[in-house]
Amino acid sequence: MTRRSCLQHAACGFGSVALADLLHAEQQRTRSPQPHFAARASRVIFLFMQGGPSQLDLFDPKPFIQQKHGQPIDSPLSSHVLQVGTERFLALGTAVPVRPRGHCGTPISDLLPHLAGIADEICLLKGMSADNPQHMPAELQLHTGALNDARPSMGAWISYGLGSENHNLPAFITINPHADVR
Known part of the structure; x- marks a missing residue:
């Protein structure tokens, strides 16, 4: 068997795997559990502009x-x-x-x-209030509720509570360079 014929035969298999994954994702969406309480907000836009105007x-x-x-x-x-x-x-x-x-x-x-x-x-x-007078740890506490790096952010909790309108896009994004706050 040549390399070309091997890839031609395998391409059908790759398509089947992709189709199975897409169908499984669609099935999972229809089964997603509903929250305990009806959401009163449909969207949250939180703009934190570090270094913005006073x-x-x-x-x-x-x-x-x-x-x-x-x-x-x-x-x-x-x-x-x-x-x-x-x-x-x-x-x-x-x-x-x-x-x-x-x-x-x-x-x-x-x-x-x-x-x-x-x-x-x-x-x-x-x-505004914070337990820490240092800007970077206080900002981390604002976004996660804790001074520990390994906590979910406000965006994670909001997407957990409200879900996502489009499963092909992230429910929230954060654009911020990594900074060591310790």
């Missing part, structure tokens, strides 16, 4: 700081701790206005006009 400039106006913009403030540091060129501290307000939006009155910056247009349709969480 929440003070986007969602958290500080009227007192705006009034004191450019004026010197008392330094929390002693004079010998200050670095060169920082003999005084000046209050720095936001450069772009943050205004109440929608019927709910959620403060949103003019930098985000499209988000401001749907202010009544979104949930904006403005509270």
Whole structure:
């Protein structure tokens, strides 16, 4: 038997294996167990923008700081701790206005006009706390609920609870370079 004829005969077998796998996957989808409770949410979009703009400039106006913009403030540091060129501290307000939006009155910056247009349709969480003051471990804790690397992420739990709309695509994605948080 030549190599060419061997591959021709084997190709039918490979097609059968692929078809069997596709049919099995379809059968498994129809048998997937339903959650204990009906889901109240159909989708979750969680955007975590590490290094993004400050929440003070986007969602958290500080009227007192705006009034004191450019004026010197008392330094929390002693004079010998200050670095060169920082003999005084000046209050720095936001450069772009943050205004109440929608019927709910959620403060949103003019930098985000499209988000401001749907202010009544979104949930904006403005509270944060962490057990760790270090940014990287605190971010890991935000995404997984623990400081341990081997825990499922928020995306894994959401896809477990809601399932996937398309079994050919992942239920969630995370785009983040690996970082050692220890």
